[in-house]
Structure formats: C-alpha cells, structure tokens
Amino acid sequence: MELYMQKNKQNNIFDDINIILDSTIEGIIIIEKGFIVNVNDSLIQILEYKTKDELIGNLATGVLIPSTTEKFIEYNRHIFQEVTLVSNNGDLIPAIIKIKDIKLKNNNYKVVSILDLREFKQKEMLLFKQSRLAAMGEMISMIAHQWRQPLSAIGSVVSRLKFKLATNKIDKEDLNEKLNEVNNYLQYMSKTIDDFRNFFKDDKQKEFLDLNETINNAISMLKPTLESHNIILDKQNIALSKILAYKNEVIQVILNVLNNAIDAIIENEIKEGKITITLEEKNNYQRVYIKDNAGGVPKEIINRIFEPYFSTKINKNGTGLGLHMCKIILEKHLNGTIDVKNEKNAACFIIEFKI
CATH class of the missing domain: 3.30.450.20 (PAS domain)
Structure with missing residues (x-):
C-alpha cells in the first residue's frame, strides 16, 4: 500500500x-x-x-x-x-x-x-573526408614538385643520347652510364609514389613513433616546395620518448601546419622565408613548435582559424578544413591539442601529444 x-x-x-x-x-x-x-x-x-x-x-x-x-x-x-x-x-x-x-x-x-550525436558524427566524418580530398589535391601538387626535376633530367639525358646516336659518337660505356643515371631518377620517382601512397592508407592501429622521424617524413614531402620558394626550414633534433599514435594522422597534422606556414610566407611575399621547428618533452607531454616569419596571424582572426570552412586563402581556393582537421585529429584520435600564438612578428603553432 x-x-x-x-x-x-x-x-x-x-x-x-x-x-x-x-x-x-x-x-x-x-x-x-x-x-x-x-x-x-x-x-x-x-x-x-x-x-x-x-x-x-x-x-x-x-x-x-x-x-x-x-x-x-x-x-x-x-x-x-x-x-x-x-x-x-x-x-x-x-x-x-x-x-x-x-x-x-x-x-x-x-x-x-x-x-x-549521430548527425553531428556524420557531419564530422564528412568534414574528415573533405579534408582528405583537399589534402590529396595538395599531395598531387607535391608529387609534381618532386617529379619536375627528375623528369627534366631524364629528358635531358634522352636528348643527349639521341644526339650521340645520330652522330655515331656513343660507346657502350657511355650508354651504360646514361642508362644508370635514368634508372636512378626512376627509382627516386618510384619511391616518391610509395611515400605518398602510404600516406593515404588508413591506419588500422597505432604504433610507437619517434616524433623526430615522423616530422622528417613530412618535411621530405615538402622539400621541393620549400626549395622552389627559397624557404629555409630549420628543425631541432632532440632525444624523445616514443609515442603511441597513428603515423599517417601525425604526418597529416604536420603537413597541414607546414603548408599553412609556407602559404603565409608566399602570400606575404617574404623574401627570406624561414620556418623553425623545435621540440620539447616535459611532464608526460611532447610539444612541437612550428614558427614562421610571415608576420603572424591577424588579431581579428586568430581565434577563428581552427573553425571549419574558415580560410584566409581566397586566391588559392582554400577549403578552410586543414587547420580544423588538425584540431579534430589531435583531439579525437591522438589525445593531443593544437594552439597558435603570435611571437615577435611570427606565428607559432604548438602541437601537443601526450606520452
């Protein structure tokens, strides 16, 4: 009762x-x-x-x-x-x-x-896919940079061989040397394709990474772009503990931030462009500081640059997804964070990973 x-x-x-x-x-x-x-x-x-x-x-x-x-x-x-x-x-x-x-x-x-959150998660996944497509477009551009010099060199070797054949001024030793030279260029181009193909594979599981090596992998993809725009990249190397993370996602974050720095240097017409990368391990965290000398992020937008579809790259058809996806990837998949601040006429991005 x-x-x-x-x-x-x-x-x-x-x-x-x-x-x-x-x-x-x-x-x-x-x-x-x-x-x-x-x-x-x-x-x-x-x-x-x-x-x-x-x-x-x-x-x-x-x-x-x-x-x-x-x-x-x-x-x-x-x-x-x-x-x-x-x-x-x-x-x-x-x-x-x-x-x-x-x-x-x-x-x-x-x-x-x-x-x-089902609808929210679906939109987040759509953003991720759009970001990957945008990254793919950038990767194609990077491959073009990587291949331009060896293709030009192969064309030059072939032209010289054709000329020597036409004038009967070629011997077996010279021919073998030129063919080896072409083969080396082709091996380099094949390795480039493998590097980029591996980047677009979905990571199935986390692995223990040395952040130094992983950042170097990202830098190697951008080397021709940096050289073509006379941008100096200075990276610090220090001993770090290994972190458990998805390798390709870490590379994607580093590439996005570095591309953002490169674009800022080019758009602001900095004659002696420079990007510095410093590393720090402290209190169970590893931090990557990526700083450029492009003048810093305008105060009126610095709090918005991690928002989806927010882009300052009007003339480059920017998607506004690169930095936003860095934030999503770090927070959702890598137990990390990303932030930005201005330091003495320079933008400094701070990427943090928990060990």
Missing part, C-alpha cells in the same frame, strides 16, 4: 512537468537511486521505443553505457560528457549528456539531458 502511494505521488509530480519535458528537443531521463522514473517523448524517439512504460522502472545503466575513461566534447562552446546509448534494437548511439541534481517533494533525483 505504501509503495503504491509513493508511486502514485511520483506520478502526480511528473504529470505536472511532462508537458515541459515533452517540449524539449533533447532527450531527458529522470533517475532516482539508479532507476528510471520518467522520460520524455524525445528520448523515446531517440531510443526507438513505443511508450515510456518500456523504460520506466529499469536501471539507467541499461540505456546509458558509461565509458571506461571519461570523455568530454565541446559543443557550442560548452563542455559535455560523451556517452553511448543503447537503442531498443540494440544499436549503439553516440550522445552527449549533462547531469543535474534536483529535489522534488523531499526526494532526490538526477535529471539527465541527452543530445543525439
């Missing part, structure tokens, strides 16, 4: 607020002592149930799966906890939640506000 009266009392309380709860776009669960005592219509739709009665009285952990490590996400400049929901069909649904303790009629409850 007492249990019936207590349940009836709860129903009266929630009858008064159901209209408010059902007017919200986010799902809401009200929990008492670990059990669900009320939900709103939005949550029923998210979890694909037919009625509230299918959820009320069940343990909240049957719907909300707590992660082994706490995850948080920034959404509209607010921080929320990221969790997984279990739908009526057993599907896993990514979501963010916010928990608030309330007291009604001397009873303590927890109100859990839930936002379905």
Whole structure:
C-alpha cells in the first residue's frame, strides 16, 4: 500500500512537468537511486521505443553505457560528457549528456539531458573526408614538385643520347652510364609514389613513433616546395620518448601546419622565408613548435582559424578544413591539442601529444 502511494505521488509530480519535458528537443531521463522514473517523448524517439512504460522502472545503466575513461566534447562552446546509448534494437548511439541534481517533494533525483550525436558524427566524418580530398589535391601538387626535376633530367639525358646516336659518337660505356643515371631518377620517382601512397592508407592501429622521424617524413614531402620558394626550414633534433599514435594522422597534422606556414610566407611575399621547428618533452607531454616569419596571424582572426570552412586563402581556393582537421585529429584520435600564438612578428603553432 505504501509503495503504491509513493508511486502514485511520483506520478502526480511528473504529470505536472511532462508537458515541459515533452517540449524539449533533447532527450531527458529522470533517475532516482539508479532507476528510471520518467522520460520524455524525445528520448523515446531517440531510443526507438513505443511508450515510456518500456523504460520506466529499469536501471539507467541499461540505456546509458558509461565509458571506461571519461570523455568530454565541446559543443557550442560548452563542455559535455560523451556517452553511448543503447537503442531498443540494440544499436549503439553516440550522445552527449549533462547531469543535474534536483529535489522534488523531499526526494532526490538526477535529471539527465541527452543530445543525439549521430548527425553531428556524420557531419564530422564528412568534414574528415573533405579534408582528405583537399589534402590529396595538395599531395598531387607535391608529387609534381618532386617529379619536375627528375623528369627534366631524364629528358635531358634522352636528348643527349639521341644526339650521340645520330652522330655515331656513343660507346657502350657511355650508354651504360646514361642508362644508370635514368634508372636512378626512376627509382627516386618510384619511391616518391610509395611515400605518398602510404600516406593515404588508413591506419588500422597505432604504433610507437619517434616524433623526430615522423616530422622528417613530412618535411621530405615538402622539400621541393620549400626549395622552389627559397624557404629555409630549420628543425631541432632532440632525444624523445616514443609515442603511441597513428603515423599517417601525425604526418597529416604536420603537413597541414607546414603548408599553412609556407602559404603565409608566399602570400606575404617574404623574401627570406624561414620556418623553425623545435621540440620539447616535459611532464608526460611532447610539444612541437612550428614558427614562421610571415608576420603572424591577424588579431581579428586568430581565434577563428581552427573553425571549419574558415580560410584566409581566397586566391588559392582554400577549403578552410586543414587547420580544423588538425584540431579534430589531435583531439579525437591522438589525445593531443593544437594552439597558435603570435611571437615577435611570427606565428607559432604548438602541437601537443601526450606520452
């Protein structure tokens, strides 16, 4: 009898607020002592149930799966906890939640506000794919730079051989030397293709990386671009612990930041362009500082350069995805961060990895 009266009392309380709860776009669960005592219509739709009665009285952990490590996400400049929901069909649904303790009629409850992240995650994946396509376009340009000199050299060798053949002034030793020279150029071009092809492979698992070597891999892809624009790149080499990370994603981050620095130097017509890379290991973190001498980031946009589709490269058809994807890759996949600041007429990007 007492249990019936207590349940009836709860129903009266929630009858008064159901209209408010059902007017919200986010799902809401009200929990008492670990059990669900009320939900709103939005949550029923998210979890694909037919009625509230299918959820009320069940343990909240049957719907909300707590992660082994706490995850948080920034959404509209607010921080929320990221969790997984279990739908009526057993599907896993990514979501963010916010928990608030309330007291009604001397009873303590927890109100859990839930936002379905499926659409958000789909858009994030689309951004990632668009970023990869933009990176592919840049890679094709880099390959063109890498191949221009050896192709020119091969053309020159072939022209000289044709001339000597036409004048009967070629011997076996000279021919063999020229063929070896052509073969060396072809081997270099083949290695270039392998380097870029490996970059576009999806990393299946993390591996232990030496950040020095990984950064050097990125620099080697940009070497012809740097040389063609007379940009000096000065990199510090220090002993570092190995970090567990996806190699290609680290390279993508470094390439994006370096390309951004190169573009800034070119667009600002810096005659003696210079990029410096310094490394630091401290307090279980490794930091990469990439600084250019292009004049720094304008104050009015420095807080926006990591936003999606924000680009200053109007004349270069910039997608505005490069730096944004650096932020996404670091925060979501590499347990890292990226920031930027101006230092004495220079922009300095700070990339941080947790060891």
